[in-house]
Amino acid sequence: MSAKKLALIATKGTLDWAYPPFILASTAAALGYETQIFFTFYGLQLLKKDLNLKVSPLGNPAMPMPMGMDKWFPTLGTAIPGMESIMSGMMKSKMKSKGVASVAELREMCLESDVKMIACQMTVDLFDMKPDDFIDGIDYAGASTFFEFAGESDVNLFI
Amino acid sequence: MAHRSQEILCKMIEYTEKFDATGLNCPLPILRSKKVLTGMNSGEILYVISTDSGSVKDFDAFCKQTGNELLESSEAEGKYHYYIKKV
Numbered sequence: 001m002s003a004k005k006l007a008l009i010a011t012k013g014t015l016d017w018a019y020p021p022f023i024l025a026s027t028a029a030a031l032g033y034e035t036q037i038f039f040t041f042y043g044l045q046l047l048k049k050d051l052n053l054k055v056s057p058l059g060n061p062a063m064p065m066p067m068g069m070d071k072w073f074p075t076l077g078t079a080i081p082g083m084e085s086i087m088s089g090m091m092k093s094k095m096k097s098k099g100v101a102s103v104a105e106l107r108e109m110c111l112e113s114d115v116k117m118i119a120c121q122m123t124v125d126l127f128d129m130k131p132d133d134f135i136d137g138i139d140y141a142g143a144s145t146f147f148e149f150a151g152e153s154d155v156n157l158f159i
Numbered sequence: 160m161a162h163r164s165q166e167i168l169c170k171m172i173e174y175t176e177k178f179d180a181t182g183l184n185c186p187l188p189i190l191r192s193k194k195v196l197t198g199m200n201s202g203e204i205l206y207v208i209s210t211d212s213g214s215v216k217d218f219d220a221f222c223k224q225t226g227n228e229l230l231e232s233s234e235a236e237g238k239y240h241y242y243i244k245k246v
Contacts, residue, residue, distance in 0.1 A: 027186045030193040031224045099184040099211075109190055 007150035008037045009158045013045030015053040015088055015103070016063075020159050021046070022106035028155075029113035036153075037110075038146040040120035043159075044127070047119055047134045051104050054088040066090065111137060118145060172231060172242045175203035181210050181238070188214045189221050192243070196227065199245050204230065207241040214239055 006028040010021040021037055028035045039047050046053075057063050057070075057078040064070055065087070077083070095102070101109075110117070117138040124131070124140060131140070139145075150156050178195045180188035188209045196205055207218070215232060218241045222229040228244040 023186050026190055030186075030190050031221065099182045099187065101184075101187050106186075 003032055003034045005149065005153035005155070006033045006035045007146070007153040007156045008035070009146070009156075010037055010039045010043035010046060011041050011159065013042035013053065015055040015091060017159070018046050018051075018053050018103045019106070022103060022110055024157070024159075025115045026106050026109045026113065029110065029115050033154075035110075036116040036118065036146075036149045038118045038120065038150075040123050044119055044123055044129060044134075046103070046107070047117060047138055049133060049135050051107075053103060054084050055091050056084050057087050058084070063087075107135075111135075116149075172204065172206070174206035174242060175199060177206045177208075179208050180214075181208055183209070184211055185213050185217065189217055192218075192241075193221075193225075196243065196245050201245055203245050205241075205243045205245065207243065209239045209241070210237065211239070214241075218243070 006025065008021050008025060012018075021043075025035045025037055045051075055063070057065060058075075061070070061075075065073065078087075092102075119134060119138055119140050121140045121142055123129075176195055176199055178192055180191060183191070188207065188211055192205065192207050199205060209218075211217075215234070218232060218239075219229060221227070222243060226246040228246065230242040230244050231240065232242075233240050
């Protein structure tokens, strides 16, 4: 029996959206899936050596906030300078206290279990990003390369 | 009573390796257990303790998909106990 295959496209680079691709990819790998993630646009932030991911309460009415702030705190207030860093810090410490893995840890587990990661070359060029900023062991390619694997995958998800 | 049944259970199944996943949340109990299993031989038994309530269904699903045998899955005093025989 040949291994099942999972192909993911990661398009978002915030702390909250970093979790789905890395959780799914690491778990799929543990289940024996051959797995690839194609990182494009803001998803490329997830491949940076220095992961400084943030979550923003601005424009996100579904985000639970401390002291029920999501219910009474004015939306405009979430635009106050420093809010993003404060909320991101709170989210990270909450995750740690609940035994949720860090993004870096999940990414490391993906790499250990041979999840193939591909950075979208076009986006790298578009944003003038430097390969030096990214972790080692990743490939740089385009959509055709993604389809080479995705075309014969059992599960394809756009995140 | 629950505690007693757990003790009886522990004596019943002899394990090769033990992994304490207490405090870890999804997907870490599965990922780390898989890592321990990788270093074990076929037929050996891994005993996992978890506090993640979602792990009950997850360990069942993990074993079904990987072919490892879930010999026992039980709960006692808010902790979940799994005995997995490596395929």
